[in-house]
Amino acid sequence: MSDKWLECAKRIQALSQSGLAFSKSVYDIERYEELRAISTEIMQEYTGLEMKKIQDLFTNEKGYQTPKVDVRGVVFKDDKILMVKEKIDDKWALPGGFCDIGLSPGENIVKEIREESGYDVTPVKLLALLDLNKHPHPPQAYHYYKIFIQCRITGGEAKSGVETKGIGFFEEEHLPELSVGRNTESQIKMMFEFLRDPQKDTVFD
Missing domain, CATH: 3.90.79.10 (Nucleoside Triphosphate Pyrophosphohydrolase)
Incomplete structure (x- = not known):
């Protein structure tokens, strides 16, 4: 995989986190959770980190994501x-x-x-x-x-x-x-x- 895949995973993670922070619709929340899961899978494939560790990194983040x-x-x-x-x-x-x-x-x-x-x-x-x-x-x-x-x-x-x-x-x-x-x-x-x-x-x- 190229670095572009990693950047895509981080971007998907940021968008999903922002969506989870501000969405009220249960259906939108499900979609953003799925996007976060996809970003986690890409990150695991790219970095070789354990899935659980990546999930912990991502799910501990709350609110609008900033650098x-x-x-x-x-x-x-x-x-x-x-x-x-x-x-x-x-x-x-x-x-x-x-x-x-x-x-x-x-x-x-x-x-x-x-x-x-x-x-x-x-x-x-x-x-x-x-x-x-x-x-x-x-x-x-x-x-x-x-x-x-x-x-x-x-x-x-x-x-x-x-x-x-x-x-x-x-x-x-x-x-x-x-x-x-x-x-x-x-x-x-x-x-x-x-x-x-x-x-x-x-x-x-």
């Missing part, structure tokens, strides 16, 4: 970028994660950097707001927006967290093996463009 938001911190020191080694895949990423309800993007990234690297930071600039589908990430079940925020270290010290097993600063030409579900090489290199040109405009899409 999920992932925030990543960009911290430079001596012309090197801060990265953390993820326990889940033993690869490296900019510190960050899903945005929590009740916190702003800036508050989220301060929390994530502290928890994953041990450093205290202050957000200073929004660098990029990117659509995962327009970058070379592996196929995902959901549609994500990724926010990249530059931060300045104000305190703390390198310390691994619950989800991380290493902290390091890396030069642009000597990046470690990346956790590409979280960030791609082209995105990291884009962040270094902001280091070389602090006046560079925010990137979107």
Whole structure:
């Protein structure tokens, strides 16, 4: 199957979820439930994930579906970028994660950097707001927006967290093996463009 099938499955899932959220007719609800089942079957065929796991992912979503938001911190020191080694895949990423309800993007990234690297930071600039589908990430079940925020270290010290097993600063030409579900090489290199040109405009899409 091609990536287009995966995108079709996600689109069908989004439409069925919205229909289930707003439909009153029992007949329409049955049709939207059937559409959700079809999207689940396509997803299972494409990804190889267990049907039950996909069903749980989809049925736990309520209301009108919108992209999920992932925030990543960009911290430079001596012309090197801060990265953390993820326990889940033993690869490296900019510190960050899903945005929590009740916190702003800036508050989220301060929390994530502290928890994953041990450093205290202050957000200073929004660098990029990117659509995962327009970058070379592996196929995902959901549609994500990724926010990249530059931060300045104000305190703390390198310390691994619950989800991380290493902290390091890396030069642009000597990046470690990346956790590409979280960030791609082209995105990291884009962040270094902001280091070389602090006046560079925010990137979107």
